Amino acid sequence: MALNRRSVMGTLIGAAAVPFGDTPVRLSNTIPAAPALNMLEVFRNAFNSGRSEDLCAQLCSPDFRLRTWNESAGVGRDGPAGINNLLNSLRGRLGRIAASVAAGQFLISSDGLLVRYFPQFNGNGHTLSLEITFLMASGAPKLNEIRITDPVSFDATVAQIVDVAVDGRRDVSDEVQAAYDALVRRGGGTLLFPPGLFRMSLTLGSRNVQLRGAGRLATQLLARGPGEVVLRGAYRSGTWDVVTIADLGITGGDNPTGIGFRAGNDIAADDDEFVGRTRFENVRFANLDICIHRPRGQIGLIVDTCQFEDARVHLAVSARQQAGRPLMHGGNILVQGTHFQRARDAVVRIDSSVTGSGQITFQDCIMESNPGIVFDIRNLNAVDSVPAVLVSRCWNEQNATAASVTVDGKVEKPVYARLVDCSLIRFEDTPVGPLVLRNSVVRTLDCSLDQLKTVVQDAGSLVEHTRARMFSGPMPPGRVTSVEATYLVSPGRGVSFTLPHRTALSSAYRDALKISVRADRAIAFSGTVATVTGLVEDALLPGLATSQRLTLPPGAQVFPQPVALTAGQWIAWLYLYRHVAGAAPTLSLTGSAGLTVETPLDDPEWRTLGGMMFVPSDAPSISFWHRCPAASATIHIGGMNLLAFATRQQARDFLNSGLFAV
Incomplete structure (x- = not known):
C-alpha cells in the first residue's frame, strides 16, 4: 500500500x-x-x-x-x-x-x-x-x-505531537510536556514530532522516553526567548540506559542566546551528576548561545551525524568539585560524523578537574569556518587509567580566524587547540593547527603538520609525532619519532623535522652516502668566507667525545664540500647541532638548486634535524648552507649526513632507523 x-x-x-x-x-x-x-x-x-x-x-x-x-x-x-x-x-x-x-x-x-x-x-x-x-x-x-x-524489537508505545501550533508563533511547552509525561506514565516509548516549528521548552525526566522528529530541517524546536533552554535533561537515574534524540533541529531563531540541550538544573540540585548518557543522532543545532551544555560533568554523551552552526560555543562541559555536593566528571564523550562550523568562541570547551575525566573522542568530524578556538580544554588530567582525548580523522579548515575571543573573561587570540593542564590529547590522521600548551602533552600519529605551530609552549609541555607528514611551511614544533613524508608538494622542496638522536654509527649505507661529516675531525667551509671548525669536547654521536665549533661573522654564507645529485633520486639528510652564542643562523640544502626550506638553528640543547624529499632534476652542486644574520653566531656541529636512494621507502627507512651513516 x-x-x-x-x-x-x-x-x-x-x-x-x-x-x-x-x-x-x-x-x-x-x-x-x-x-x-x-x-x-x-x-x-x-x-x-x-x-x-x-x-x-x-x-x-x-x-x-x-x-x-x-x-x-x-x-x-x-x-x-x-x-x-x-x-x-x-x-x-x-x-x-x-x-x-x-x-x-x-x-x-x-x-x-x-x-x-x-x-x-x-x-x-x-x-x-x-x-x-x-x-x-x-x-x-x-x-x-x-x-x-512486540516491544522487544520496537517501541510499542508512541505519542505524536500534532494538536499544537507548528508555526513557532505560540509557546507550546505545556502541550508537549503533557504528551511527554503521558508516555512516562505509560512506561516509556517515543515522542514523535511532525514537520513544523515548535516554540517550546521540554524537561526530560525519564530514560525510557526517546524523542524523534521528521528530519533535522523539517522539525524545528525553537527556544522560547533569550537565554531559554529548549531541552533539559533531568534524569534522576545513574543507569547507562541512553536517551536518544534524533531527526530534528534545535534553534534559537532570530535571537541566538538560547541553549539547545542542558544537562541538569540551572542551580545545582541533587542527582544532577547522573544527567548523562544522552545520544543525539541527525540533530541540527543552530543560532544558539551554547548548543549542548553539561555544567556539572554528567558523564556520557554520544553525538552522531549531527550539524552544529552559528553558536558562541558548540559543546560546553564543566566538572569542578563543589563543597558538600557530589560531582561526576565530564568524560566519556563520543562525537562522530559531525559537522561544526561558525563557533564564535569555541567549538569544544571542556573544564573537568574531577578525577576520572577522559575517554573523549572526536572521529570523522569536520571542523571548518569556526572563527574561535576548536579545542579549548582545561584541567583534563585523565587519571584512574582512563583513555585521554582522541581526535581521529577530523577535517581542519579555516578555523581560529577571529581577531580575538574571550576566555575566562580575558581576550585572547584564537588557536586550533588551547590546552591547559591536560595529561594527554592525541591527534590521528588529522591536520593539527596552532597550539597553546601549558603543562600539557600532545601526541600525533599519521598527521599532516603543515599548519602546526606552538604559539605558547611552557617547560611542562611536550609535543611528539609518530609517522609524521608535512608538505609545506616551516619545521613543526615537537620531536618526531618517525616520518612518512617531509617534502613540499610543489615545488620539490623539503622540510626538516626534529628526530630522535642517533643510537649508533653504521657502514651499511656506503652505496647511498654522499656526505658524512663526523665530529671527530675539523670541517672546512667555503662561501663568502673560508673557515675551519675547531674541536670541542661536547659530543652527541655515540662513541665520540667531541664536536665541531663553527663561528660565523655577520652576513656570512658558508657550506662544506658540495656533491652532485641525480634527478629521480630520493634523498635523506641528518644534521646534528646545538646553538651556543650570538644570533641563530639558518640551515638549508641548496646550491645549484634549492632543495629545502630554511630552518633556524636556535636550540641551545642538542638537536637532530632530518628529512627526505624527491630530487626533481639534476643538481650538480648541493651542500648544507649556513646563513648568518646581521650578527655573529656560534654553533656546535655533531655530524652531517646526506644520502641518495632509489626509492622513497629506502630514504624513509634510513631516517627511522636511528643510525648515522659512516
Missing part, C-alpha cells in the same frame, strides 16, 4: 483522536445503530471477551461499516482464517487478554486507509501495539492486514 509520509502521521494525545494529513477521518465516538458497528467498540469487546472469532466475524462481515466525519463505506470480505489464526496465536501467548485502548490514529489517503492503535495488552509483562491496514477497493476500504508488534 502506497501511503505517503505525511498521510500516515496523525496522533492522539490523551483519549481523543486529533487527526491531520491529506484527508483525515476518525472513527465514531458512539455505537451507531445496526447493522453498522463502531470499530473501537468492536475491538474493545472482542479483546475483553477473549473471543477472537467474534472480532474476525465482525471485521469481515459485508455489513460492517466504518464511520467517518463525512462518509460510511462498506468493508469487503478478506478471509477470516488468517486473522483468526493470528489472534488465536496472540491469545495463546498471553492467556486471557485485557485490552485498554489508550491511543490511536486514523488517516485516509487516495489509495488506502491506515488505522493504528497503541493499546497496552497487559499479559505476562508484555506490552504490544496493534496496527490494522485497509486497502481502498472500488471506493470502499477492504481489510488488508492486522499487525501486532
